[in-house]
Amino acid sequence: MHNFRFDPCRLPLEAEELRGEVRTFLKEALVGIPPVVRAQTWSGYDPAFSKKLGQQGWIGMTWPKKYGGHERTALERYVVLEEMLAAGAPVGAHWIGDRQSGPLLLNFGTEAQRQKILPQAARGDILFCIGMSEPDSGSDLAATRTKAEKVADGWLVNGTKLWTSNAHNAHYMIALFRTSSNPDNKHAGLTQFLVDLTIPGISIRPIKDLTGNAHFNEVVFEDVFVPDDMVVGEEGNGWAQVTAELAFERSGPERYLSSYLLLGELIRELARRGDKSADAEVGRLIAHLVTLRQMSLSVAGLLEAGENPILEASVVKDLGALYEQELPVKAHELANVEPMIGTGSDYGQVLGFLSQASVSFSLRGGTREILRGIIARGLGLR
Amino acid sequence: MNEFQNILSETIERLLSDHVTKEVVQAAEEGTWPSALWNALEENGLTRLMVSEEKGGADGTWADALILLRAQGRHAAPVPLGETLLASWLLSNAGLDVPEGPLTLLNDVTLAGQDGAWKLSGTAVHVPWGRNATFGVAVLEGPDGVTYVARTPLAETKKSHELNIAREPRDTIQFDGVSVEAAPCQLPGNLPKNLQVWGALMRSSLMAGGLEYLQSQTVQYANERKQFGKPIGKFQAIQQQLAVLATQAAAAGAIAAHACEAASSDVDCSFEVAVAKTRIDEAVNISTSIAHQVHGAIGFTYEHNLHLVTRRLWSWRAEFGSGREWAAKLGREAIVRTSEGEGDTLWRYVTSR
Numbered sequence: 044m045h046n047f048r049f050d051p052c053r054l055p056l057e058a059e060e061l062r063g064e065v066r067t068f069l070k071e072a073l074v075g076i077p078p079v080v081r082a083q084t085w086s087g088y089d090p091a092f093s094k095k096l097g098q099q100g101w102i103g104m105t106w107p108k109k110y111g112g113h114e115r116t117a118l119e120r121y122v123v124l125e126e127m128l129a130a131g132a133p134v135g136a137h138w139i140g141d142r143q144s145g146p147l148l149l150n151f152g153t154e155a156q157r158q159k160i161l162p163q164a165a166r167g168d169i170l171f172c173i174g175m176s177e178p179d180s181g182s183d184l185a186a187t188r189t190k191a192e193k194v195a196d197g198w199l200v201n202g203t204k205l206w207t208s209n210a211h212n213a214h215y216m217i218a219l220f221r222t223s224s225n226p227d228n229k230h231a232g233l234t235q236f237l238v239d240l241t242i243p244g245i246s247i248r249p250i251k252d253l254t255g256n257a258h259f260n261e262v263v264f265e266d267v268f269v270p271d272d273m274v275v276g277e278e279g280n281g282w283a284q285v286t287a288e289l290a291f292e293r294s295g296p297e298r299y300l301s302s303y304l305l306l307g308e309l310i311r312e313l314a315r316r317g318d319k320s321a322d323a324e325v326g327r328l329i330a331h332l333v334t335l336r337q338m339s340l341s342v343a344g345l346l347e348a349g350e351n352p353i354l355e356a357s358v359v360k361d362l363g364a365l366y367e368q369e370l371p372v373k374a375h376e377l378a379n380v381e382p383m384i385g386t387g388s389d390y391g392q393v394l395g396f397l398s399q400a401s402v403s404f405s406l407r408g409g410t411r412e413i414l415r416g417i418i419a420r421g422l423g424l425r
Numbered sequence: 426m427n428e429f430q431n432i433l434s435e436t437i438e439r440l441l442s443d444h445v446t447k448e449v450v451q452a453a454e455e456g457t458w459p460s461a462l463w464n465a466l467e468e469n470g471l472t473r474l475m476v477s478e479e480k481g482g483a484d485g486t487w488a489d490a491l492i493l494l495r496a497q498g499r500h501a502a503p504v505p506l507g508e509t510l511l512a513s514w515l516l517s518n519a520g521l522d523v524p525e526g527p528l529t530l531l532n533d534v535t536l537a538g539q540d541g542a543w544k545l546s547g548t549a550v551h552v553p554w555g556r557n558a559t560f561g562v563a564v565l566e567g568p569d570g571v572t573y574v575a576r577t578p579l580a581e582t583k584k585s586h587e588l589n590i591a592r593e594p595r596d597t598i599q600f601d602g603v604s605v606e607a608a609p610c611q612l613p614g615n616l617p618k619n620l621q622v623w624g625a626l627m628r629s630s631l632m633a634g635g636l637e638y639l640q641s642q643t644v645q646y647a648n649e650r651k652q653f654g655k656p657i658g659k660f661q662a663i664q665q666q667l668a669v670l671a672t673q674a675a676a677a678g679a680i681a682a683h684a685c686e687a688a689s690s691d692v693d694c695s696f697e698v699a700v701a702k703t704r705i706d707e708a709v710n711i712s713t714s715i716a717h718q719v720h721g722a723i724g725f726t727y728e729h730n731l732h733l734v735t736r737r738l739w740s741w742r743a744e745f746g747s748g749r750e751w752a753a754k755l756g757r758e759a760i761v762r763t764s765e766g767e768g769d770t771l772w773r774y775v776t777s778r
Contacts, residue, residue, distance in 0.1 A: 044644060047671065049679035051686040062776065129772045307769050314764040322760065326752030329759055330703035333775055334680040341679060358672050415668035416661070422644050422671055424658040 045354055045421035051337065052344030058122045065126040068099060073130060079392035081131025082304045085297045086258055086400075088212060089133035090170065096134070097167030102141050106149060111162030117347035121296065121340065128300040135209065135258075140164045143291040144171035144217050147235070151276030151284050156237060160215070173292075174204040174218035174238070174262060175285070181206075182413050184219070185229040185282065189264060191220035191236065197270040198222070198236070200244075203263050208407075210247050210260040216240055217288075219281050233281030237273045244268070254399045255384075287351070292408050294342045294356035299335040299363030301404055302370040302397050306332065308390040309374045321377040328373060331366050335359065354421040357414045364405040371398040426492075433474075433485075433492045440465050441500040450733050453503035454592035458557050463504050463527060472506065475514035476523050482513070487688035491630050491681060498634025501733040503593065505529055505554040507627040512562035512576075515623075519574040519608040526559035529579070530620060534600055536567050536575055536607060543567075543607040545577055545600045551744075555584055555596030564610055564620040572618040575607040591736040614691025622695050624745030625702040626684055632705045633681035635738045636674040639716040642731060643670060646720055663719060670715045673708040680704045687778070696758075696778060699751040706748025709738045 072095060073081065080087065096102050104120040106112020127134050145164050148157055163169040180186040189202025200220060210216065216238040223232035240247070244267035249257035276284045306328055313321050338359045345352040374394050380387065382395025405411040419425055426434065444462040453459050466472050475490055476482025483489075490510050497506050505527045512528035534547035545563070552561065560576050567573045583599040610618040644667055647658030657663050684701035687694035713735045717724050724731040742748065762770040 044641065047675045047678075049675055049682065051679075051682050053686075125776075129769065303772075307763075307771055310760055310763045310771060314760050319757070319760075322756035323749045323753040324756065325759060326699075326755030326757070327703055327707070327748075329755050329771070329775075330680075330700045330707075330748075330752060333683075333697075333700045333778075334676050334704045336775065337683045338676065338679045355675075358675050361668070362672050362676060412665065415665045418668035418671055419664035422640075422667055424644065424647065424664050424667060 044423045047355060047358060047421070048345065048352070049338050049341040049355065050344065052118070052340040054118055054122060054340070055116070058116070058119045061119050062122050062126060065101070065123055066130075069126065069130045069132060073132060076131070076133070077392075078131070078304060078308060078389040079396055080133070082302075082393045082396050083256075083400075084128050084131050084134065084301060084304070085138045086135050086208075086256075087131070087133030088135045088209065088258075090136045090167070090212070092133050093137040093167035093170070095167075096137065097165060102137050102167050103145055103161065103165030104141075106145060106161060106165060110149070110157050111165035113165075117343055121343040125296045125300065125336075128297055129303055131304050136170050136212065137164070137167050138297075139173055139209070139213075140169065140171040142295060143173070143288050144215070146291050147217060147275065147284065147288050148237075150287065151235070151280075152237070153272065155272060156275070160237070169215065170209065170213045172207050172210040172213035172216050172240075172260075174207055174210075174216045176204065176206045178203055178205050182410050184285070185233070187219055187221050187233060189218070189220050191222050191234065191269065193222070194268070197268055197273075200236075200238075200264040200267040200269055203261060205261050206250075207260045207262050208258050210240065210262050211249050211257075213240060216262070217275065219285055222278055222281075230282040232279055233285070234278045235275040235281045235284050236269055237275050238267075238269055239273070242267060242269070252403070254396065286353070289409065290351050290353045290356055293360045293414075294339075294346060294352065296336070296339050298356075298360040298408070299332075299339060299366055302367040302401055303332070305370050305374055305393050305397050308393050309370075309378060312378045312388075312390045316378065318378070324373060324377055328366075328370065335363055335366060338362070354418065357409075357417045357421075360409065361411060361414045361418065364411060367404045368401045371401050429483075430489060430492055433471075433489060434496070436469055437471060437493050437496040440469060440471075441496055441502055445500040445502045447730055447733070450501055450503050459503055462502065466504065466506060467525070472509050472527075473513060473523065475510050476517040480517050480523055482517060482523070487626065487685040488682075490627075491633075491685040494627065494630035495634030495637065495678075495681070498631040498636075498734075498737070499638040501635070501638075501730075501737055505558060507631055508553050508558070511623050511627050512560070515562055515564060515574045515610070515612075515620075516576055518611050518613070520611070521574060521576055521606060521608050524560045524576070524578075527554060527557055529553050529555055529558035529561050530624060531561040531563040531577075531598070531600075532620065534563050534565060534575075536563075536565050536573055536605075537602070538568075543573075543575060543605050544602040545575055545605040546602050547600055549598045549600065551587070551589070551595040552598050554594045555579060555598050556586055556594050561598070564618060567607070572610040573607045574610045575605045577603060577605040589740040591733075591740040593737070593740065615693040616688065616691060617693055617695045619695070621745055622698050625751065626688060626694075626698045628741045628744050629677075629698070629701040629705045630681050630685060632709055632738055632741050633674075633677045635734045635741075636677045636705075636708055636712050638734045639712050639731075639738075640667075640671055640674045642734075643667060643716045643719050646724075650721075657719070666715050666719060670712050673712045677705045677708040696755070699755050702746060703748040703752040703755065706742045709742045713738055 191198040380391040473482040474485040
């Protein structure tokens with residue numbers, strides 16, 4: 044059985060100093076953005092804001108300087124992320140590149156890919172999307188069917204990616220394609236590609252979600268030519284690379300803070316109403332917040348130590364999504380309002396938005412059932 | 426873990442594995458004091474972990490104590506190790522002598538008199554291991570408003586024997602103006618002079634250990650027990666339940682470690698302890714239910730070991746304030762901070778800890 048490790052992680056002094064800088068910056072940068080917009084946090088798309096963060100040196104913070112990074116520690120980066128999320132900064136545009144596409148290229152990309160892409164990504168000029176899911180490949184990621192066939196000097200791609208967040212805004216997709224098929228081993232024969240989304244044959248169709256926003260897309264590839272130098276890592280090694288990438292995708296503070304703004308609004312609402320009957324429920328939500336933050340910090344500590352805490356990250360994401368989904372339910376129970384679109388109090392609007400959006404929090408980035416399957420494997424049950 | 430903590434961990438694990446057998450725990454439930462177990466703990470110096478070096482202890486921190494308490498919780502060791510660690514720590518810091526033998530904690534008692542002539546009165550209820558402890562220790566306000574630590578021998582006191590649902594002694598002891606030794610409560614830094622806080626931290630740490638046992642025991646059972654031709658742990662329905670148990674045990678372990686870390690750094694850790702007790706109580710509610718569900722009928726028998734831990738968890742969660750009582754305090758403080766402050770007072774508070 045895996046020994047789940049959540050040792051206390053104390054933030055170093057320089058990280059705490061940085062926290063002050065981030066708060067000063069955000070105080071000015073977020074003026075005039077209403078709570079209901081800030082509640083979108085890392086789904087909030089604002090490329091101008093991302094460029095400002097790039098100028099601050101807060102994208103690609105841990106990357107080597109020679110690729111436009113800033114060689115800060117994972118814990119300093121953690122502080123920047125949690126401050127952005129707690130304040131509801133619109134960080135969605137660069138989030139994917141900073142969190143996983145950049146690190147993926149650092150780990151597996153060619154020197155040319157790194158030099159071309161990473162400095163621009165760290166400035167907030169290049170935005171990424173992740174092409175993993177497909178119409179018939181959701182939780183069963185290895186069922187990927189979008190095919191890349193070898194042709195002279197490159198690959199010919201046909202197929203469809205689905206639920207691709209921000210594909211309509213992104214410059215590049217990190218895509219998982221099938222480059223060979225072996226009926227006995229579906230994990231083999233998968234390869235990652237860096238796909239320039241402006242090349243011919245790619246059509247991107249936004250899909251409106253139930254909140255009325257269109258964050259995600261269907262991306263269709265029809266005889267799309269991708270040159271050889273856009274293969275990321277080794278041909279056929281896609282499964283191992285994607286698995287490593289998912290550790291980054293699942294390990295951050297965004298996996299428990301997506302509804303955080305509502306907790307602040309709820310407490311303000313209860314203070315305004317002078318209601319003491321909800322004290323214990325609010326205290327319980329705070330206890331969960333503090334516990335999740337410590338667990339999330341502990342994962343950041345393991346990442347900083349160069350470990351691959353995929354199991355610990357799955358634990359935090361599972362508990363974190365439960366928490367993010369419980370917040371709107373509790374808010375509804377403790378301080379009822381009839382949620383409206385565009386009218387009513389800030390509290391009501393944030394509650395209304397998160398009541399709708401939060402059902403997706405245990406789907407995106409790996410469903411609850413998949414995460415629990417991973418944890419069960421760690422326990423030695425599979 | 427540092428070198429000292431590694432040694433502590435190995436020592437307590439070895440000692441409890443040797444001494445805490447099912448027979449010993451069941452005999453303790455029938456009233457037999459496990460003297461071999463207790464003597465082994467004393468002889469290895471473990472009961473004096475948190476006593477200063479000049480008083481013959483190891484000057485251990487709460488982070489060190491957590492190692493012993495988690496192990497005690499895992500093994501359901503039927504002795505007042507947690508109470509003794511806490512009581513001896515309070516005595517040692519107050520400059521009072523630390524007696525031999527098991528110690529316990531007294532609530533609901535009052536202190537009268539003055540320096541050199543202190544009198545203790547009142548009825549202490551649910552005193553852990555009151556009939557076995559050599560001395561009782563209380564933290565209480567004196568007539569001058571100062572917080573004192575008092576110690577009193579228990580051998581001659583009037584007791585009525587009671588048991589909690591883990592069949593651990595929780596006795597009622599009468600004090601009738603008996604002479605006691607007392608000294609002003611002194612703790613390092615800004616640590617709170619409040620027995621409720623320390624009791625809650627001690628119980629939280631024990632519960633984190635108990636939950637570790639539930640995880641390993643339930644996984645082991647699911648891998649052994651076969652139904653429909655395969656181990657029940659191969660069924661997704663069971664796997665998903667065990668994953669939930671593991672996440673709850675992990676949360677409990679993480680927050681117990683965080684609270685003990687805060688207590689070790691001499692800051693006012695009341696907030697962290699309130700968070701830990703609140704969160705761990707909930708983890709106990711969820712995990713005991715899953716562990717019993719997976720074990721089926723065999724886990725409901727007295728013969729099986731599972732209840733030795735689950736009954737302790739149900740007892741401990743009720744002591745030194747329920748999670749909900751601590752949560753109400755956390756919630757009220759946060760709402761008041763928000764009423765009085767500007768901006769996101771909750772986040773600033775949480776990140777400043």
